[in-house]
Amino acid sequence: MQNVSAERSSTDLNGRFLFVQLLLDILLSLDPPFSNKEKFIRKCAKLYERNATELKVLADFNADYRPAVVLEWYTRECFIFKLLNKALRRQNISLLLLFSFFIQDMQTQLKKLQCQSSVDVYRGQVILKTELAHLKNSCGKYIAMNSFLSTSLSRDVALQFMSGAIGSPIEEGLEYVLFDIHATPNDKTGCSSFANVAGTSFSDAEEEVLFSLNSVFRLDSVQTDPTNPDLTIVKMTFCDNNEHELHAVLNAMKKQFKQDCNDIRGDDHDTTPITLGAVLLNMGQMKLAKTIFTQVLRKRRRSSDTVDVGRCCHYIGDVYRQKNCFSKSIQWYKKALKICESTARDNHSLVAKTYLSLGHAYSKTTDWKFPVWYRTDLANWWSTNVSRRWRKSLRPYEKALALYEKLYGQDHACSEIADCYLGLGSVHLHINNFIPAIDNYQKASIIQTKILPEFHPALAFCQNKLAYSFFRIND
Secondary structure (H helix, E strand, O other), X not given: OOOOOOOOEEOOOOHHHHHHHHHHHHHHHOOOOOOOHHHHHHHHXXXXXXXXXXXXXXXXXXXXXXXXXXXXXXXXXXXXXXXXXXXXXXXXXXXXXXXXXXXXXXXXXXXXXXXXXXXXXXXXXXXXHHHHHHHHOOOOOEEEEOOOEEEEOOHHHHHHOOOOOOOOOOOOOEEEEEEEEEEOOOOOOOOOOEEEOOOOOOOOOOOEEEEOOOOEEEEEEEEEEOOEEEEEEEEEEEOXXXXXXXXXXXXXXXXXXXXXXXXXXXXXXXXXXXXXHHHHHHOOOHHHHHHHHHHHHHHHOOOOOHHHHHHHHHHHHHHHHHOOOHHHHHHHHHHHHHHHHOOOOOOOHHHHHHHHHHHXXXXXXXXXXXXXXXXXXXXXXXXXXXXXXXXXXXXXXXXXXXXXXXXXXXXXXXXXXXXXXXXXXXXXXXOOOHHHHHHHHXXXXXXXXXXXXXXXXXXXXXXXXXXXXXXXXXX
């Protein structure tokens, strides 16, 4: 059973936590896994090249590992347990990608060994006083674990992990806690699972029950143990995936990412590495995202899957745009357009999305070379070149708007069409066409009012641009 702080949990739906949960969910659904045993061994050989003991374990792993013995390897006292939990605890994305095959095998085995009846299990842990205070204020809420939660069927065994400590002076800022968890199995597809792994673990002395990754619990109560004032009892109930708000939020996020990737194809593919790359890009993991898109691009170029090649080009353009490398992003967007428009499917969403992104990239390019005479006529030169730069954005925005209107209808209110109008408004504002600027900002504002919350910052941004356009026309 794992020790202090081996797991992370959350009772808040903060952005970073949600994206890590989403990433883990996608890793579990990739077929085949993003990583495999060979990649894992090569990486670990480098990590432990000066550790003879762990290299011996790695050699055993290479010779003996298969999915059926994954739980034995997880519970073994070696680098695998430490490295995986370090990756989960610190949310190390590159390590989690490396472990994807192992994580999938663990989930599969826990599902196969699922307990068939309700159990009451326990976990002894030392936590921060601030964490305990947060738990006390969160009764009735849900706790999501982005880890494999280890527990015991024996209350005494769980307490033994703190034996010799309870009753003795404790480090300031820490508290002794016993988690008391009631769990009932659920056979529904996709639900988290829990299993008694005593017979399959490396050491079967503990009667250990292990909960699958991303398990969710309802926090029922937090009370001082009546027989021991130094111990706090935290009672929780294992939850059906469908009964908590996190499930709905994650499903909506996953559906949106898959839609952004798959409606480009016009079909309903399962989760792909491109979806994984899109999630990483939104997490700011640009290097990892680009690695994934490049790998997919290399594989797809050898096949006839031009649509996947096109969307990889688009996303690599997004990577460079987020890094403010606008010239490179423009090159990749043009590659995506050339590939996708050659398929005679120029009305699908990728083309519209790429034209919109191309407009954004053109509007940001600033890599001009100043002429020799800039000292004497800088104002005229600046005005001419700024105008030229913004005019380059005009056609991509117009093309994107036409395609989105063809896809969704002219009266459809969506963020993509609003972004087109905002882009067009900015172009006309910067080239001093104030009447068209006002018209486009007004159209964007009407759409945003329909689809955004009342105090969303995008509303204020649009209104500010609209007001500035009116100011300039009267200037």
